Amino acid sequence: xxxSGWNLDSDQMCPQRLVLEHVTSRWGVLALIALEExxxxxxxxxxxxxxxxxxxxxxxxxTLERDGLVHRDAKPVIPPRxxxxxxxxxxxxxxxxxxxAAWTERRMDDVHKARAAYDEARS
Amino acid sequence: xxxSGWNLDSDQMCPQRLVLEHVTSRWGVLALIALEExxxxxxxxxxxxxxxxxxxxxxxxxTLERDGLVHRDAKPVIPPRxxxxxxxxxxxxxxxxxxxAAWTERRMDDVHKARAAYDEARS
DNA sequence: CGGTATCCAAAAGGATACTG
DNA sequence: CAGTATCCTTTTGGATACCG
Numbered sequence: 001x002x003x004s005g006w007n008l009d010s011d012q013m014c015p016q017r018l019v020l021e022h023v024t025s026r027w028g029v030l031a032l033i034a035l036e037e038x039x040x041x042x043x044x045x046x047x048x049x050x051x052x053x054x055x056x057x058x059x060x061x062x063t064l065e066r067d068g069l070v071h072r073d074a075k076p077v078i079p080p081r082x083x084x085x086x087x088x089x090x091x092x093x094x095x096x097x098x099x100x101a102a103w104t105e106r107r108m109d110d111v112h113k114a115r116a117a118y119d120e121a122r123s
Numbered sequence: 124x125x126x127s128g129w130n131l132d133s134d135q136m137c138p139q140r141l142v143l144e145h146v147t148s149r150w151g152v153l154a155l156i157a158l159e160e161x162x163x164x165x166x167x168x169x170x171x172x173x174x175x176x177x178x179x180x181x182x183x184x185x186t187l188e189r190d191g192l193v194h195r196d197a198k199p200v201i202p203p204r205x206x207x208x209x210x211x212x213x214x215x216x217x218x219x220x221x222x223x224a225a226w227t228e229r230r231m232d233d234v235h236k237a238r239a240a241y242d243e244a245r246s
Numbered sequence: 247c248g249g250t251a252t253c254c255a256a257a258a259g260g261a262t263a264c265t266g
Numbered sequence: 267c268a269g270t271a272t273c274c275t276t277t278t279g280g281a282t283a284c285c286g
Contacts, residue, residue, distance in 0.1 A: 001221050001228075003157040007173035016227040017152075019234055024147040024223075026279090029140075034126040042248055050130035053280050058249065068237020079247045080286085089233050096223045098124050100147075103219045104139040105124075110212050111142055114191020149259090165268055176260045181269065202267045203266085 022067055023093050027052050027060040029101065032086070035070065036094040039085035069093050145190055146216050150175050150183040152224065155209070158193065159217040162208035192216050 006014055013021075022028050027049060034040060034048045046057055061084060064070040069090030073083045086094060104111075129137055136144075145151050150172060157163060157171045169180055184207060187193040192213030196206045209217060227234075 001156060001225055002160070003153050003171055006153055006156065006224065015235075016224070016231050019227045019231070020147070020152070020224060023227075024143070029143070030126050030129055033124060033129065037125070048126055054249070055251095055281090056279065059279095066238055066241045067234050068241075074248085078286095080249080082248060089230060089237070092226065092230065096226045100219045100223055101129065101139070101143060102124055103215065104142045104146075107212060107215065108139050108142065111190050112138075114212070115189055118189040118191075177269070178261090178271095179259065182259095197268085201266095203269080205268060 019067055022063050023069070023097050024100075025060065025063075027056055028064060029097050031057075031060055031064065031084075032069070032090065032094040032097055033101070035084060035086045036091065036098065039083050042082050042084070045084065064090065142190060145186050146192070146220050147223075148183065148186075150179055151187060152220050154180075154183055154187065154207075155192070155213065155217040155220055156224070158207060158209045159214065159221065162206050165205050165207070168207065187213065 006017055023032060030049045030052075031045060034045060040048060042057070042061075045061075046052060046054070049057065052060075061070060061072070065072050068087055071085045071087050071090075073085070075081045075083070129140055146155060153172045153175075154168060157168060163171060165180070165184075168184075169175060169177070172180065175183075184193060184195070188195050191210055194208045194210050194213075196208070198204045198206070
């Protein structure tokens with residue numbers, strides 16, 4: 001992989017860059033990891049993700065659904081019930097971001113040490 | 124991996140989440156991929172990354188340096204010459220983000236199809 | 247319950263001018 | 267050349283109110 005092809009062209013990102021932003025976005029990462037474990041209702045996801053606003057969760061899920069990563073199953077009952085789950089594509093995406101997340105977790109100690117050394121050298 | 128531990132606590136993200144944001148940031152991704160190939164001078168990186176402002180490139184490189192992913196070598200010459208390269212930790216990070224980037228590239232067709240179907244169903 | 251619409255505050259990002 | 271400092275625009279995110 002080269003950096004060319006991931007550049008911005010005039011006034012716009014390359015399309016794969018947008019997908020990368022969707023899956024690594026603040027709530028996208030958490031939604032994918034939560035949904036990898038099991039399907040969730042909207043309100044379950046809200047609780048699982050902590051302090052996400054309705055607007056941001058809706059926006060995140062719609063983006064991931066549009067990209068074909070998340071499946072939305074709205075049951076026609078009252079009160080409404082909507083279940084979210086991963087598609088096969090979404091499961092692949094979740095594995096990728098989980099791998100990246102796991103790496104940051106594994107190396108967090110090294111990062112902390114590096115930061116301490118960096119800050120020390122400048123104080 | 125569970126989603127707990129990646130939540131926000133009160134008014135702040137968990138630390139590994141910040142590292143993930145650094146390496147997946149707009150310019151962080153491109154800088155890591157460019158530096159994985161070879162070390163670059165500041166101005167070389169500016170050109171390689173396309174249309175990044177000096178401010179954002181500086182900020183990105185400082186963040187990655189502080190996290191211990193990038194090595195900054197400022198030679199005491201006139202005019203100044205500063206070379207950036209990856210540390211061992213940074214090389215690991217670059218491999219991870221490149222894997223994720225490669226996945227989005229591989230699956231871009233599926234995403235496009237999903238988007239077309241999504242948009243079609245709503246028009 | 248699971249959203250949408252609107253408004254507003256905060257943060258990110260960039261253009262420009264300047265410096266060692 | 268490789269930054270820093272300042273200002274300003276754009277984007278993001280959340281709070282609130284309302285709807286089917």
